[in-house]
Amino acid sequence: MLNIKTNTTILLLVISSCLFGQIPTKFTGDENFVQNSELLDSLLFDGIKLAKIDTFEFSFVPPKQYLKINAQTFINYQTSSFIQVSEMKRVVYMLATQNINAQTLEPQGVRFVKKENVITYNNNEAILVYVENEIEGNTFERMMLFTGDYTRTIWLSASYPKELSESIHKMLYDSLLSVKF
Numbered sequence: 364m365l366n367i368k369t370n371t372t373i374l375l376l377v378i379s380s381c382l383f384g385q386i387p388t389k390f391t392g393d394e395n396f397v398q399n400s401e402l403l404d405s406l407l408f409d410g411i412k413l414a415k416i417d418t419f420e421f422s423f424v425p426p427k428q429y430l431k432i433n434a435q436t437f438i439n440y441q442t443s444s445f446i447q448v449s450e451m452k453r454v455v456y457m458l459a460t461q462n463i464n465a466q467t468l469e470p471q472g473v474r475f476v477k478k479e480n481v482i483t484y485n486n487n488e489a490i491l492v493y494v495e496n497e498i499e500g501n502t503f504e505r506m507m508l509f510t511g512d513y514t515r516t517i518w519l520s521a522s523y524p525k526e527l528s529e530s531i532h533k534m535l536y537d538s539l540l541s542v543k544f
Contacts, residue, residue: 425446443524444524456510475494481508512544
């Protein structure tokens with residue numbers, strides 16, 4: 364069983380050391396504190412605001428309380444879940460997804476669960492693939508959404524502990540299907 368309390372504590376220590384490394388021990392109204400607090404708030408998402416992925420020229424709505432840790436990764440340390448985004452330029456979406464199946468995925472160390480056709484909330488065709496894998500005795504589920512057109516394939520992937528699936532699957536599903544390009 365995951366120790367979510369430990370993960371949260373580690374996250375807070377890492378964020379504190381990275382973002383607030385120069386905060387005085389006693390709050391004195393220091394201007395750096397205000398700037399760093401605004402930076403942290405700007406990296407946390409509210410589940411409504413679009414996250415524009417400038418590198419790839421598309422956007423999606425990360426779930427509430429997900430932290431943007433780089434241009435491609437959004438994470439929630441409380442649930443040990445994350446979303447990663449990527450784009451394959453000059454790769455036709457239909458060609459990129461036609462051979463995604465158990466035979467191509469299982470040699471990569473995951474168990475293929477299912478593949479389904481879906482429509483994004485912006486009416487684009489997409490493929491949603493579910494796989495599972497084990498990490499240190501814990502089972503993780505991963506949803507991989509592939510969409511795009513004749514010039515690129517967009518890939519969003521959400522991973523989360525299987526034991527939390529009932530409580531966070533729908534939220535991550537909605538986030539992936541919010542992709543807009």
